[in-house]
Amino acid sequence: MTGKQLILDVLAGKEVERCPWVPYTGSQIANLKGYTAEEIFKDGDKLLECLLEAASQYTPDGMPPIFDLQVEAEILGCDLTWYKNTPPTVCSHPLDGLTLEIPTQRLQKTDGRIPLILDVMKRFKAAQPDIAMYGLVCGPFTLASHLRGTNIFMDMYDNEEGVKALVDYCADVVADLAKYYIEAGCDIIAAVDPLVSQISPDMFNTFLKEPYTKLFDAIKAENVPSCFFVCGDATKNIEPMCETGTQCIAIDENVDILAAKEVTDKYDVTISGNLQLTVTMLLGTQQDNQKEAIELMDKMGTKRFILAPGCDVPFDAPAANLIGVGQAVHNKEAVRKALENYVAQDNLPEIEMPDYASLDYVLVEVVTIDSKTCAACGYMTKAANDAAATMGDRVKVVERSMMYPENLAFMNKIGLKNAPSIVINGEIKHISLIPTVEDLREEIAAAEQK
Structure with a gap:
């Protein structure tokens, strides 16, 4: 069975022969060819070169061609700051004024870096048809915050209808990009919305439930499964997220994944996660990564679970750590045997706290x-x-x-x-x-x- 089919089966609720593995490869893969993050996010040939190398070394069942939540924001007028070792960040907010005005601009295939991304997707798909290709779009709430800035959190109390209109607009924009990604061959669309963890369930239901349901319905209409990707401690919002109609919830290390799976199982939703990004993937050894991967696979089983990092892998995470996770996925019992006598070391430094x-x-x-x-x-x-x-x-x-x-x-x-x-x-x-x-x-x- 191909990795792509394995993931599609898990998303359909089927019991599978082994746990699928999706390394959320972002800027980290630039290291495989000696490039900077900025280079691969701006140069399609370099990005594809790194993607193919990552596919070869990390033995994934699925992966995204690009992990950049600023693509839509850049087109809609946000300025970006670029870095050598991370994706770009938004540094200006075109709607950051006293009055909230809802834009009307929609995304076109020729806008910004969309042509570069679509071209890379098509080429990667042709080269690796057996890997499930994830198309990552910026979640509507995070996109709204990119446009409005931190004012949006006060707006949620002072201008409820304005926030609803802005998030609804952002959901339409994201749906446009999702459709372009599907046309380019993406097998799964994931809406990545880090800020969902920063609001209460009541606020989620007030501002996000309807736009997200609309977004996931649009993706479903294209016969493609969706994933709702959240960062931070989103425990309180797992159930509202399930109620939007997505096929998968992706979480990071801030969430107790066993407790979260009890909720997602009630809704027949797959859960994905949640290898520790810093303690394990960035700062740990290959054996640390293999040990955590096996522990996660043991407790989560082979139904409605996808092994993945909690977010995109840090730039300086050693390639050996991701290679090790791939080995643990594909040769679980052999790696388990090799780790029998391994004991993780606490390498955190002693620090002096402020007085x-x-x-x-x-x-x-x-x-x-x-x-x-x-x-x-x-x-x-x-x-x-x-x-x-x-x-x-x-x-x-x-x-x-x-x-x-x-x-x-x-x-x-x-x-x-x-x-x-x-x-x-x-x-x-x-x-x-x-x-x-x-x-x-x-x-x-x-x-x-x-």
Whole structure:
């Protein structure tokens, strides 16, 4: 059986012979050929070269030709900042004004980088027809936040109808791109919406349930399965996500996957995840990755489960780690035997915590995966910086990215398990919920009085 058929069977609810494996290859594959992230996101030949190398080394059953949530935003007027080791990030918001006006522009096949992506998809499909090709589109809520900026979180309280109209518009835009991807040969369409973890179920039902149901109905009408991909601690929204009609929910390490599968099973929805991006895939050994993969496969079984990272693999994750996961998937018992005597090592450094009581300023620490690559992390960091902007030297904002071992050690010491989160003078204030700038300013002011 081909990897593509294996994944389609899992999405259809069938018991399969083994667990399928989908490495969410993003900028990391540039390393396989010595390119930068920016090079492969702008050069179709280089991107295809890296994709084919990744397909050869990582032995995937499915993979996306590109993992970039800024494609639609760039076309709609957002400026991007480009990096050597991550996908680009949005750095301007065309709707970031006092009045929210809903755009009318729709995507065309000739817009922005769409021609490059469609060409790569067609060429990759021709070269690797047995691999399920995932077309990743930016989720409507994250796209709306790219256009509106952090104002959208206040709008959800002050301008409900405006937010509904903006998200509905974004769902139509995303549906356009999904159709182009399907025409180029994509077997699955995944809407990647990191910010879904940052809102309550009530807000999900108010603002996102109808647009997402419409989006997934449009994909279903093309006879292609869909996947709802969320980052962060989306535990509270797993059930509302299932109710949108998607065939798969993809989660990261912030979610208890066994508990989440109890929910997805009730709706006959497949679940995908949730290898740890930093502790295991970036900082672990090949054996660490194989051990975690086998443990996940053992507890999740061979029905309605797809093994995958929690998001796109970090740029500096060693190729050997992804190769190791592929080996564990295809030769599970042999790898299990080889790991019998392996014991993982705790390599986190000893760190000295800030002396919060002695500081002459309020220290706001934003714990992120990486604000450049994680949209929710980026907007939480921006909210903290915006709150501190008028306070001068009275406040210092520091990002603690989980990409660095010392920040994982910080999380352990402070008792924090999820990102993005905000810590103010050593006190955990916000976990996987982006606060308003006004709320943050009040909390900073209160910390000053202590």
